[in-house]
Amino acid sequence: MSVLLALLPLLAQVGPFSTTPGAARSTPVEQGVQRRPTWTVQPPAPAAAQASPPAAGTSRGKACLAEVDEDADAAVDLAQAWLTSGAKGAGEAAEANLCLGLAQSRLGDWTEAAKAFLAGRDAAGADRLLRARLGAMAGNAALASGAADQALAALDGARSDAAALADPALATDIALDRARALVGLKRLDEAGAALAEARSASPGNAEAWLLSATLSRRQGQLAGAQEQILRAAELRPIDPAIGLEAGVIAVFSGHEAAARKSWQSVIAAAPESPEAETARGYLAQLGPAPAGSPQTASPTGGGR
Numbered sequence: 001m002s003v004l005l006a007l008l009p010l011l012a013q014v015g016p017f018s019t020t021p022g023a024a025r026s027t028p029v030e031q032g033v034q035r036r037p038t039w040t041v042q043p044p045a046p047a048a049a050q051a052s053p054p055a056a057g058t059s060r061g062k063a064c065l066a067e068v069d070e071d072a073d074a075a076v077d078l079a080q081a082w083l084t085s086g087a088k089g090a091g092e093a094a095e096a097n098l099c100l101g102l103a104q105s106r107l108g109d110w111t112e113a114a115k116a117f118l119a120g121r122d123a124a125g126a127d128r129l130l131r132a133r134l135g136a137m138a139g140n141a142a143l144a145s146g147a148a149d150q151a152l153a154a155l156d157g158a159r160s161d162a163a164a165l166a167d168p169a170l171a172t173d174i175a176l177d178r179a180r181a182l183v184g185l186k187r188l189d190e191a192g193a194a195l196a197e198a199r200s201a202s203p204g205n206a207e208a209w210l211l212s213a214t215l216s217r218r219q220g221q222l223a224g225a226q227e228q229i230l231r232a233a234e235l236r237p238i239d240p241a242i243g244l245e246a247g248v249i250a251v252f253s254g255h256e257a258a259a260r261k262s263w264q265s266v267i268a269a270a271p272e273s274p275e276a277e278t279a280r281g282y283l284a285q286l287g288p289a290p291a292g293s294p295q296t297a298s299p300t301g302g303g304r
Contacts, residue, residue, distance in 0.1 A: 061095035068102045075103035079116075093123035094130060101137065110145035114138045118154060132161035136174050143177060148184030155181060172202040179211060191215055206236035210245060217249050225249045240266045240275035247282065260289060 060082060067075040079100035083093070097120030104113035117138035124130040135158030142151035155178045162170050175198035182191035192215055198208040213228035229249055232242045247262035263279035270276050 058092060058095060061092070061099065064096070064099035065102065068099065068106055072103045072106040075099060076107070079103060094120045094127075094134070096120075097123060098134065101134075101141065105141060110141045111147070114141035114145060114147070114150065114154070117141060121154075121157070128161045129165055129167070132158045132165060132167075132170060132174070134158075135161060136170065136177065139174070139177050139181070143180055143184075148181045152178065152181040152185065168201045172198045172205055172208065175201065176208060176211065179215070183215065188215065188219060192219075204235055206232045206239065206242070209235065210239075210242055213249065214245055217245070217252060222249060222253050226253065238269050240270040240273045240279075243269065244275045244279055247279065251282075251286075256286065257289075260286065 064075055064078045064082065067078055079096050082096040083100070097116045101113045101116035101120065104110075104116060115138075117134050121131050121134035121138060124134060135154050139151045139155035139158060142148075142154055155174055158174050159171075159178065162174060165171075175194045179191045179194035179198065182188070182194060192212075195208060195212045195215060198205060199212065202208060209228050209232035213225045213232060216222070216225035216228060226249055229242065229246045233239070233246065236242060243262050243266040247259040247266070250256075250262055251259035260283060263283050266273075266279040267276045
């Protein structure tokens with residue numbers, strides 16, 4: 001398939017709107033968009049807070065990490081017993097806290113998981129990579145618990161530890177979570193700088209461009225938001241979150257027809273997704289398409 005053909009669905013999602021904001025008018029969907037929790041951090045899926053956890057170096061650590069997948073409650077007990085009995089040396093203490101944090105993450109106990117990851121980071125001593133990864137995991141868990149200030153403190157430490165590691169993926173993960181924490185603290189300009197760091201470290205990371213577009217739109221920078229959402233769409237075709245945000249940007253830019261087209265494409269591509277449900281709500285707020293509109297897709301989607 002040619003690149004052009006691959007991008008055609010993206011153009012349908014994003015819509016051919018210009019970079020000049022359209023005539024200002026208040027629409028029902030605008031109020032709904034402003035309430036949409038775009039930047040509300042949802043608890044990650046069981047493995048999201050530890051996408052690339054450090055590997056265990058001891059047999060006891062390997063056994064504990066294996067137990068996380070089998071029985072998270074049992075893994076908590078194993079890790080706590082290991083720490084209580086006196087993990088030998090900084091390496092064992094870091095591994096025990098890693099296992100404890102992973103198990104607590106699996107159980108959804110994000111506050112305790114963040115504490116465990118921080119304890120593991122502190123036990124890691126001069127191992128910058130281990131400190132950075134555990135600090136990043138602590139920040140992610142704190143975000144999931146809703147503690148943006150604690151998350152930022154952990155992530156700032158992780159960023160410092162990672163500075164000399166030349167690890168773009170780790171730097172990007174830290175920058176994205178720092179941006180989320182800064183938005184939670186209403187420090188939007190600093191969040192924008194964190195997202196710029198993420199884009200610089202990993203120019204091909206679609207999430208960095210999507211979050212950048214969302215933040216630009218929230219700050220009223222619609223031309224920049226449109227450029228960023230187009231880049232996100234080029235990198236990750238037929239992504240419901242990208243299509244949803246493209247429609248939001250379009251409606252704020254005064255291009256209602258493009259917004260409808262974008263949201264209808266989200267429903268068509270992933271009818272059972274949360275983004276499709278939100279898109280249906282946005283379309284309902286807009287009401288029926290104007291008479292004579294070429295759009296014929298149903299706002300409720302095919303599976304409803």
